[in-house]
Every structure is written in C-alpha cells, then in structure tokens.
Amino acid sequence: MATLGAVSACEGMGVSRATYYRRLWSRVPQHTVRRPRRSPLALNIDERQAVLDVLYSPEYIDVAPATAYAMLLDVGIYLGSVSTLYRILRDASATRPRRDERTHPAYAKPELLATNPNEVWSWDITKLKGPLKAAHFQLYVILDIFSRCVVGWMIADCESDALAQALIAQTCDKESIVPGQLTLHADRGPSMRSKLVSDLLVDLNVIKSHSRPYTSDDNPFSESQFRTMKYRPNFPERFNSLADARSFCQTFFAWYNDDHRHSGIGYMTPAAMHSGAATAIYEQRALVLKTAFLQHPNRFKHCQPHPPALPTEAGINMPKPAKGDDKKTQNCTLN
Numbered sequence: 140m141a142t143l144g145a146v147s148a149c150e151g152m153g154v155s156r157a158t159y160y161r162r163l164w165s166r167v168p169q170h171t172v173r174r175p176r177r178s179p180l181a182l183n184i185d186e187r188q189a190v191l192d193v194l195y196s197p198e199y200i201d202v203a204p205a206t207a208y209a210m211l212l213d214v215g216i217y218l219g220s221v222s223t224l225y226r227i228l229r230d231a232s233a234t235r236p237r238r239d240e241r242t243h244p245a246y247a248k249p250e251l252l253a254t255n256p257n258e259v260w261s262w263d264i265t266k267l268k269g270p271l272k273a274a275h276f277q278l279y280v281i282l283d284i285f286s287r288c289v290v291g292w293m294i295a296d297c298e299s300d301a302l303a304q305a306l307i308a309q310t311c312d313k314e315s316i317v318p319g320q321l322t323l324h325a326d327r328g329p330s331m332r333s334k335l336v337s338d339l340l341v342d343l344n345v346i347k348s349h350s351r352p353y354t355s356d357d358n359p360f361s362e363s364q365f366r367t368m369k370y371r372p373n374f375p376e377r378f379n380s381l382a383d384a385r386s387f388c389q390t391f392f393a394w395y396n397d398d399h400r401h402s403g404i405g406y407m408t409p410a411a412m413h414s415g416a417a418t419a420i421y422e423q424r425a426l427v428l429k430t431a432f433l434q435h436p437n438r439f440k441h442c443q444p445h446p447p448a449l450p451t452e453a454g455i456n457m458p459k460p461a462k463g464d465d466k467k468t469q470n471c472t473l474n
Contacts, residue, residue: 182219182227190218190227204228246351251324252454253285256413257314259322259454260290262307263361264298264330267384268377276384279303281310284324284360285453287401288409289392290314294385300333307336311343318344324455326350326358357455367395405447412449421449 149156182190193199193216199207204224211218218224228234253259262281269275277298281291291310295302307323323345325331331349340347350357368374368391378384396413400406407417424446432443 182223187227187230190224191231191233193218194224194228194233243352248351248456249324249348249357250454250456250458251284251322251348252452252457253283254452256283256286256288256415257290257316257321259284259324260310261324261358261360261455262291262331263326263358263365264303264328265365267294269384270377270379276378276381278384278388279306280361280364281306282360282364283409283413284455285450286409286413287360287364287404288396288413289364290413292388292392294381294388296381298328298330300330300335303330303333304335304339308339308343311345316343316345322346322348324348324350324358326355327352359455360453364395367399403450403453405449407449417449421446 143151145156145159149159193211194204194207199210202210205221208221208224219227225234251259260281261284262279265278265280266275267278277295279291279293279295279302280289282288283290291306291313293302293306311321321343323340325348327349330336337347339345355362371391375383375387378387396410397408399408401409401412404412404417405421407420411417411420428444428446432439
C-alpha cells in the first residue's frame with residue numbers, strides 16, 4: 140500500500156503544512172527541565188541561618204564578608220568560605236554596602252530669572268596656560284546674564300578669595316548696585332564658597348546662588364563666555380607672562396562688549412544691551428527693513444520682515460514652556 144508524503148497529503152486534504160506540523164508536535168511530550176541537584180556539601184537551613192545570625196550581629200554587621208571571614212578565623216570560628224558567606228547574603232538580599240557611608244545631601248536646582256541688566260550676575264574662574272607646563276594664570280570674570288556684558292574681570296597668578304572679594308566689591312560699586320537688587324551666581328569652587336566672599340555678599344545685601352556639584356549646566360553663561368574667548372583665532376596656546384595675558388584680555392573684553400554681536404541678545408553687542416541702547420538700534424534695523432519692504436514687497440512675498448527680537452528675560456534652569464506656548468508666530472504686513 141503506497142504512502143503519501145506530508146506535502147501530497149496536505150494538498151489533498153486542503154490543509155496547510157504549518158497546521159499539520161503544529162498539530163503533530165503538539166502531541167509529542169515536552170522535555171521537562173530538571174532542577175539542579177542539591178550538593179551534599181551545601182549547608183542546611185539551620186546552618187545558613189546561623190551564618191546570617193553571626194553576620195547580622197553588632198560586631199560583624201558593618202564589615203564586608205571577607206573581613207568578617209578573617210575576624211572569625213582570629214577568634215577560632217569557621218562558618219564557611221568567603222564565597223559561601225556572599226552566597227548566603229545574596230540569597231537573603233543583604234549584599235548591599237554593609238558599612239555606614241556618607242550620603243550627599245540633595246542640592247536644590249538653582250532657578251534664576253533676570254528681566255533687566257544688573258539683576259543676575261554669573262561669575263567664574265578659568266585657567267590660562269602660562270609659559271611652563273605647570274604654570275597657569277587665573278582669570279576672574281563677572282558676567283551679566285541678561286545683557287551678556289562682562290561687567291568685571293581680573294587676572295592674577297593665583298586663585299584667592301581675597302582677590303575675588305575685591306573684584307566683586309569694585310564691580311558692585313562701579314555698577315551702582317543697591318541692596319537687594321542683585322543675585323550673584325557661581326559654582327562651588329573654594330573662592331566662591333569662601334567666608335570672605337560670603338561676608339561681603341551679606342554686607343552688600345546681595346543674594347548668593349550656587350550650582351549643584353558637578354553640574355556645569357547650572358552655570359551656562361560663564362561657560363559659554365569662556366568658550367567664546369578660548370576659541371578665538373588669536374587665542375594663544377600659552378601666555379609668556381602675566382602682562383601678556385592681561386594685555387590679551389584687555390583687547391578681548393573690549394571686543395566682546397563693544398563689537399561682538401551676540402546671537403542670544405538679537406545680535407546686539409553686550410554693551411548696547413547693558414546700557415539700553417539696543418532698543419534704538421532695534422528700531423533703526425526695523426526701519427531699514429520696512430523701507431526695503433515698501434520698495435520691493437514682492438521680494439519678501441508681501442510679508443514685512445523684522446529684525447531679530449530682543450530678549451525680554453534670561454535665566455538659569457527656567458521652567459520649560461507648556462506645549463503650544465513656544466510656537467513661533469510670523470508677523471506679516473500684507474500689501
């Protein structure tokens with residue numbers, strides 16, 4: 140009697156081969172997974188509990204299993220190998236750090252907002268390479284986060300809280316800061332957290348603010364300004380002397396405040412933004428664009444252009460706007 144293969148039989152009955160094989164294998168008994176056999180050398184339940192009782196005792200609760208193993212040997216007790224102690228603790232979910240460790244406090248995220256110049260300053264110190272490999276000069280810079288203007292700077296051959304105190308005091312006097320007007324933000328460097336600087340800020344009634352540890356994003360304005368300086372084409376690899384470094388900084392900060400068009404402030408110069416002259420410059424730019432639009436409206440597709448907007452606020456870690464609030468609208472003047 141001839142037998143049919145699976146392909147011919149499935150075609151004759153109108154059944155797919157997948158269905159045939161699925162039903163065929165469903166009748167085959169599946170292999171059962173065998174549990175690993177318990178070693179005859181393993182500790183029993185009572186012995187494992189005795190090990191846990193010892194490791195949880197006041198004398199051994201704060202030491203690592205390897206240390207407890209050595210301490211027990213010193214007093215003539217052997218409960219098991221170091222790996223056995225670890226295995227028992229792991230099964231009991233007790234392998235976390237066993238000794239007391241210092242926990243860092245939860246630092247609050249600084250949230251600062253400025254709507255005018257001289258409301259929030261950011262200051263920091265950066266190193267400039269000196270003539271030798273281990274020689275550095277310290278550049279102190281105070282920046283207004285609203286106008287991006289460098290309101291005070293100083294370069295020295297060392298970092299000192301006394302120098303920082305003098306620079307802050309002189310800058311506040313130059314800018315005519317009144318009590319309660321200013322917030323001074325910095326990272327957590329030694330000079331920033333020094334007693335001299337803290338006492339000065341208390342005397343001037345200046346609010347003190349600090350970044351969170353190891354969080355450079357909490358001081359973005361100073362970091363961005365340092366990057367602008369160090370990525371200038373004429374920034375030297377090293378400075379031959381303190382006088383050379385001071386001469387470079389005098390030229391750079393004059394350019395940065397008076398000539399540099401900053402994208403964050405509508406391509407105004409920081410000095411114009413700090414003095415309030417940016418409003419008149421914005422109106423002049425708008426007039427030029429309006430004149431060009433009236434002469435050739437078709438070139439602008441009948442949509443009057445506007446110069447880059449001036450910022451109304453600047454801040455550090457400001458809350459993100461709700462969805463839909465940050466959509467840009469296009470202001471057009473139709474012909």
